Amino acid sequence: MDAAATLRRTAAASWRPLLTVTVLLGAAEAAQRAGLLPVFIPSPSQVIAEAIRDPRLITENVGQTALRAAIGYAISASIAITAASLAVLVRPLYGPVYNLGVTLHSIPIIALAPLLATWIGTGSQLQIAIAALTSQFAMLVGTIQGLRAADARQREMLHVLSATRLQMLRYLLVPSALPYLFAGLKIAAPSAVLGAITAEWAGADRGVGAMMLYALFAYDTPKVWLSVVLTCLLAASGYAVWAAIERFAIYWEPATELADQP
Amino acid sequence: MVFEGRGQPVVALDKVDLHVPAGSFGSIIGPSGCGKSTLLRLVADVMQPFAGTVTLSGDSPRTARHEHAIGFVFQSPTLLPWRTVRQNVELPLDVVGRKSTRRSSKTPDELIELVGLKGFERALPHELSGGMQQRVAIARSLVLQPDILLLDEPFGALDEITRQRMNLELLRIWAESGTTALLVTHSIAEAVFMSDHVHVMSARPGRIAGVVDVPLPRPRSLDMMRTPAFYDCVNEVRDGLFGRESEPARAGEPVEAY
Numbered sequence: 001m002d003a004a005a006t007l008r009r010t011a012a013a014s015w016r017p018l019l020t021v022t023v024l025l026g027a028a029e030a031a032q033r034a035g036l037l038p039v040f041i042p043s044p045s046q047v048i049a050e051a052i053r054d055p056r057l058i059t060e061n062v063g064q065t066a067l068r069a070a071i072g073y074a075i076s077a078s079i080a081i082t083a084a085s086l087a088v089l090v091r092p093l094y095g096p097v098y099n100l101g102v103t104l105h106s107i108p109i110i111a112l113a114p115l116l117a118t119w120i121g122t123g124s125q126l127q128i129a130i131a132a133l134t135s136q137f138a139m140l141v142g143t144i145q146g147l148r149a150a151d152a153r154q155r156e157m158l159h160v161l162s163a164t165r166l167q168m169l170r171y172l173l174v175p176s177a178l179p180y181l182f183a184g185l186k187i188a189a190p191s192a193v194l195g196a197i198t199a200e201w202a203g204a205d206r207g208v209g210a211m212m213l214y215a216l217f218a219y220d221t222p223k224v225w226l227s228v229v230l231t232c233l234l235a236a237s238g239y240a241v242w243a244a245i246e247r248f249a250i251y252w253e254p255a256t257e258l259a260d261q262p
Numbered sequence: 263m264v265f266e267g268r269g270q271p272v273v274a275l276d277k278v279d280l281h282v283p284a285g286s287f288g289s290i291i292g293p294s295g296c297g298k299s300t301l302l303r304l305v306a307d308v309m310q311p312f313a314g315t316v317t318l319s320g321d322s323p324r325t326a327r328h329e330h331a332i333g334f335v336f337q338s339p340t341l342l343p344w345r346t347v348r349q350n351v352e353l354p355l356d357v358v359g360r361k362s363t364r365r366s367s368k369t370p371d372e373l374i375e376l377v378g379l380k381g382f383e384r385a386l387p388h389e390l391s392g393g394m395q396q397r398v399a400i401a402r403s404l405v406l407q408p409d410i411l412l413l414d415e416p417f418g419a420l421d422e423i424t425r426q427r428m429n430l431e432l433l434r435i436w437a438e439s440g441t442t443a444l445l446v447t448h449s450i451a452e453a454v455f456m457s458d459h460v461h462v463m464s465a466r467p468g469r470i471a472g473v474v475d476v477p478l479p480r481p482r483s484l485d486m487m488r489t490p491a492f493y494d495c496v497n498e499v500r501d502g503l504f505g506r507e508s509e510p511a512r513a514g515e516p517v518e519a520y
Contacts, residue, residue, distance in 0.1 A: 153340045160306050160334045161357045162327050171353065175344045252344040254388035 042222040047229065050222040057211065057223075062230055065196050065207040068124055069238070072131025073192035077185070080136045084143030089165075098144070105137035109195060113202035122203035127196045134195030135188035142184020146177025179253070182246040189238030197231055208234065278470050280461050282444055284319060287436060289445040289457040291499060297468030298446040299337075302412050305444065306334050318410055326410070330354070330364050333408030333441070335416040339395035341387040341402075347374060348383040351401045358406065366407040366439075373401040376435060393424045400428075404435065411436070413445040417452075426484065429456060433482055450503070454478075454495045455487060462502035472502040 025044045032043035087097035150172050200209025208230050215223035282288035290298050303309045307323035318326040341350045351370040377397035417425045436443050447453050453460045460474040476495050478486050
């Protein structure tokens with residue numbers, strides 16, 4: 001597949017969603033101008049105007065949140081993937097690791113953030129810690145499921161070859177785990193962004209979450225909406241990065257082509 | 263061989279006494295569920311017998327396995343989907359290490375050519391048909407020049423035409439390599455055509471009901487399937503499987519095609 005074909009395919013695949021978004025935004029704009037929507041729902045143009053009037057609002061806040069979410073995500077990924085691998089390789093660790101993951105995942109972040117803030121402060125460390133906590137579970141489950149996903153016959157095949165545990169891991173278990181691992185990484189990326197933003201509510205000077213909070217208290221609805229849009233974009237791009245990497249990394253999945261698909 | 267199922271243990275294999283002379287081609291035939299595959303897995307050290315012993319030229323299956331003396335072809339191709347055809351054939355070499363002396367005198371590319379897949383070296387498994395995938399699996403099982411080649415219904419999923427071609431190929435490869443072969447099948451004609459000795463199994467618990475020696479000369483050719491000697495052996499195996507039933511099959515009862 002050459003670059004031109006990829007570009008053509010991307011364009012062909014994206015015109016429909018783009019059209020949908022444009023139509024919806026247009027409808028919202030028209031409805032607001034016709035007075036059909038409550039006064040606290042701004043028109044899309046007001047939100048865009050907000051962004052254009054003060055670009056520093058975006059550059060200073062988005063970068064901050066993205067960086068903290070990314071650091072938290074990276075820490076979480078390395079710990080979760082290591083712990084999951086150990087849980088699969090060392091039987092007795094399986095239960096404790098899984099239980100700890102579930103427990104951490106079921107803590108309500110909205111309550112934990114202020115509590116953690118009184119303990120470790122409201123600096124970057126708080127947002128990083130919360131981002132790590134909210135994103136760990138998907139990666140933990142993905143890795144555990146993935147490392148157990150290898151086909152039994154293929155295991156036997158390597159067993160007959162007297163493959164060592166390390167060879168079994170390298171030639172079979174890790175490659176079979178990749179699709180599951182990517183699923184975990186994709187689900188976890190938006191979680192890390194949302195975690196970082198929630199943590200910013202507990203007190204942060206900058207960040208999309210802080211911007212959202214200040215705008216809420218000031219009844220500045222266009223700015224609140226702008227922060228919501230920024231959150232969505234940030235979360236979606238976290239997902240998109242991994243989806244793009246996955247497409248290149250998992251090259252062996254046969255494409256299912258059904259006759260009735262356009 | 264006893265399985266601890268739910269409730270009472272199920273005896274999967276009982277009083278199995280089977281001898282395959284070195285360099286010969288043996289086969290095991292029997293109905294589904296008689297433990298043919300289990301028997302093969304005992305020989306390959308995938309499973310351990312509850313009682314009894316398996317020896318391969320005096321060694322235990324474990325020793326033989328560690329010495330990479332066993333080649334195994336499964337019912338399904340069990341190729342690694344992320345490896346190309348050549349990389350799949352080279353997998354056993356990767357496992358034993360490239361410096362190991364245990365390897366076929368043929369290169370992986372020559373083995374790929376031997377199974378008729380020249381030109382597909384760089385294809386991924388999902389780009390091949392089931393029959394082609396199974397041929398890759400056969401090339402892979404030969405790359406370490408095993409002392410014993412275990413074949414678990416290797417061509418069961420193939421069409422009749424490909425199957426007969428593959429059988430001839432397999433016999434040629436086997437004759438060339440001098441390895442001992444043990445084939446599990448549920449085709450009577452295939453068992454007789456391929457083997458020196460056909461071990462007939464009965465089901466539940468699985469046991470060897472009899473051994474049929476095939477006097478056909480080697481190398482075998484498809485013409486031999488028309489000879490009286492071939493039919494005698496086929497009939498003998500069928501008698502071993504079904505008993506000598508003088509009355510014709512009752513209406514509605516399935517009859518084995520050949």
